[in-house]
Amino acid sequence: MSVDCPRCTPPKLLREMVHRLGRSATLSGSGEAAVTGISQDSRLVRAGDVYAALPGRHRHGIEFAVEAASRGAVAMLSDRESDVLPTIVVDDPRLLLGPLAAWVYGNPSESLDVYGVTGTNGKTSTAYLLDAGLRAAGVATGMMTGITVRGPNGSRTATRTTPEACELQQTLAAFAEHRTGAVAMEVSSHGLALHRIDGTSFRVGVFTNLARDHLDFHPDMDAYFAAKARLFEPGHCAAAAIGIDDEFGRRLAATVTVPRVTFSSRCTAADVHASAVHADEGGTSFTLHGAGARTPVRLRLLGVHQVDNALAALAALAARGVDLDAAVAGIENLDTVPGRLEAVHAGQPFLAFVDYMHNTAGQRRLFPYLRSLTRGRVIAVVGATGERDPGKRVPLGATAARFADTVIVTDESPYSDDAHSLREDVARGARSGGDAEVLVLPDRAEAIVAAVTLAAPGDVVVVAGRGHDRVQAYGPRRRVFDDRVALHDALRRLVAG
Numbered sequence: 173m174s175v176d177c178p179r180c181t182p183p184k185l186l187r188e189m190v191h192r193l194g195r196s197a198t199l200s201g202s203g204e205a206a207v208t209g210i211s212q213d214s215r216l217v218r219a220g221d222v223y224a225a226l227p228g229r230h231r232h233g234i235e236f237a238v239e240a241a242s243r244g245a246v247a248m249l250s251d252r253e254s255d256v257l258p259t260i261v262v263d264d265p266r267l268l269l270g271p272l273a274a275w276v277y278g279n280p281s282e283s284l285d286v287y288g289v290t291g292t293n294g295k296t297s298t299a300y301l302l303d304a305g306l307r308a309a310g311v312a313t314g315m316m317t318g319i320t321v322r323g324p325n326g327s328r329t330a331t332r333t334t335p336e337a338c339e340l341q342q343t344l345a346a347f348a349e350h351r352t353g354a355v356a357m358e359v360s361s362h363g364l365a366l367h368r369i370d371g372t373s374f375r376v377g378v379f380t381n382l383a384r385d386h387l388d389f390h391p392d393m394d395a396y397f398a399a400k401a402r403l404f405e406p407g408h409c410a411a412a413a414i415g416i417d418d419e420f421g422r423r424l425a426a427t428v429t430v431p432r433v434t435f436s437s438r439c440t441a442a443d444v445h446a447s448a449v450h451a452d453e454g455g456t457s458f459t460l461h462g463a464g465a466r467t468p469v470r471l472r473l474l475g476v477h478q479v480d481n482a483l484a485a486l487a488a489l490a491a492r493g494v495d496l497d498a499a500v501a502g503i504e505n506l507d508t509v510p511g512r513l514e515a516v517h518a519g520q521p522f523l524a525f526v527d528y529m530h531n532t533a534g535q536r537r538l539f540p541y542l543r544s545l546t547r548g549r550v551i552a553v554v555g556a557t558g559e560r561d562p563g564k565r566v567p568l569g570a571t572a573a574r575f576a577d578t579v580i581v582t583d584e585s586p587y588s589d590d591a592h593s594l595r596e597d598v599a600r601g602a603r604s605g606g607d608a609e610v611l612v613l614p615d616r617a618e619a620i621v622a623a624v625t626l627a628a629p630g631d632v633v634v635v636a637g638r639g640h641d642r643v644q645a646y647g648p649r650r651r652v653f654d655d656r657v658a659l660h661d662a663l664r665r666l667v668a669g
């Protein structure tokens with residue numbers, strides 16, 4: 173089922189759109205076209221759409237004007253003239269697209285409580301926790317994460333962590349049409365830097381944490397932080413829930429001008445904080461302090477880092493005045509975030525997990541927890557994904573080797589990068605990082621089999637880096653590969669003998 177089905181009814185006239193854009197816009201051709209939608213991908217254009225032909229890193233959308241027209245586009249928005257369709261010409265169409273798409277679809281976020289979660293780690297988990305808390309509080313929810321887009325009228329696999337502006341507004345409009353009360357969504361730094369969320373009103377912006385990542389896209393950490401901080405500008409969100417366990421969160425909390433609630437799993441000065449944190453192989457307990465309450469909480473989610481994410485969700489819900497007692501019950505019942513410390517059982521005499529950790533900040537939070545579960549060894553399958561910040565690779569190997577007894581380096585998704593050099597960078601880090609035994613096995617399935625074969629009763633195995641991802645990408649080639657399935661198969665064969 174599709175979750176994105178709205179059309180703008182009644183249609184808007186193209187000349188109204190031009191008027192809305194003001195003097196910055198000129199129109200070539202008739203302004204009488206009736207507009208019922210807007211899209212920035214010619215392959216997704218539907219009859220009655222305006223096609224936004226945007227300049228890109230690789231191509232210019234104007235190259236696809238004929239295709240857009242063939243699919244029923246009635247006009248274009250671009251920074252270039254065209255005689256294919258009536259065209260609204262503006263200097264920076266990507267900058268204007270978000271608010272324009274919101275207007276086309278009736279500004280849907282204004283009739284929804286949209287919670288936007290940004291940060292380096294924890295966005296997906298916090299979005300799932302927000303959704304669980306809101307549903308338990310009786311709110312009909314929609315959710316947009318890098319895993320799934322789910323609403324009252326269906327769900328689909330996500331193609332982006334944060335959708336592009338037109339798709340985002342279409343989805344929000346579909347949620348609003350189906351009497352959704354609140355939406356929990358991830359807001360990536362790409363989504364902020366590329367203006368995908370412009371035109372969306374967030375009731376609460378949530379900041380989880382910030383550590384080195386995505387420096388393939390942002391020139392440096394300050395630019396990365398500045399992109400994240402955009403979410404908390406008054407024009408984007410009405411309130412903020414900010415984690416203060418790192419310097420960037422503390423800086424943000426000191427500078428935001430919207431009402432804010434701080435949270436921390438370590439600092440009791442935070443508005444919402446935790447004490448008595450205890451993580452074991454069955455779940456995670458803590459005492460919640462905040463909003464005048466001290467509440468014992470027992471998460472089914474594994475790992476102390478999920479206390480941070482639960483606090484993020486609860487601080488955001490407190491900022492919005494949601495019933496925390498009901499929300500806590502919902503958060504306690506959430507048993508899995510796909511690919512995030514998912515335990516895999518096949519009767520083996522040791523613990524085995526799949527996790528999405530893919531930066532050193534995540535490794536430093538998770539490995540100590542994994543170590544706490546065993547008196548035996550920690551065996552980690554690690555790698556590095558291609559077309560990402562090359563500066564991550566060596567540290568990923570070094571940090572894994574600091575905490576694990578055995579590190580098995582293998583392929584994740586190299587994309588257009590050379591798989592051998594990806595592995596060698598990670599292995600070089602692992603060999604320098606500690607006393608760990610280091611193996612290099614290019615084939616991921618073989619690496620997983622090796623990990624479970626090496627494991628002794630009581631050990632811990634973690635297959636890291638890909639989480640929920642079901643597709644492995646080598647250049648243009650794609651193959652289905654789900655770590656959870658591969659790990660279960662390897663365990664089943666091991667147990668069968």
Ligand SMILES: CC(=O)N[C@H]1[C@@H](OP(=O)(O)OP(=O)(O)OC[C@H]2O[C@@H](n3ccc(=O)[nH]c3=O)[C@H](O)[C@@H]2O)O[C@H](CO)[C@@H](O)[C@@H]1O[C@H](C)C(=O)N[C@@H](C)C(=O)N[C@H](CCC(=O)O)C(=O)O
Nearest residue numbers: 212213214226228229230231233236332333334336360362
């Ligand atoms: C860096 C980045 O995000 N780039 C995005 C950007 O690409 P671009 O500006 O270079 O566009 P382009 O590919 O040159 O195409 C130019 C224009 O032609 C259009 N086009 C293109 C082909 C066609 O057949 N028809 C058509 O209309 C495109 O929609 C685009 O508007 O606009 C494209 C169109 O929307 C996106 O597909 C593309 O995402 C790329 C593929 C991508 O990989 N993005 C990732 C990095 C991303 O966004 N990741 C974050 C999460 C990061 C994380 O947390 O890990 C996310 O929010 O998903």
Ligand SMILES: Nc1ncnc2c1ncn2[C@@H]1O[C@H](COP(=O)(O)OP(=O)(O)OP(=O)(O)O)[C@@H](O)[C@H]1O
Nearest residue numbers: 292293294295296297477480512527528529534537
């Ligand atoms: N609060 C946290 N602090 C540190 N690491 C975390 C935290 N939450 C999750 N992680 C680690 O980060 C990984 C990704 O978690 P999650 O998907 O919730 O975050 P995310 O911000 O959506 O990540 P991405 O943007 O890469 O999808 C987890 O598998 C775990 O290893």
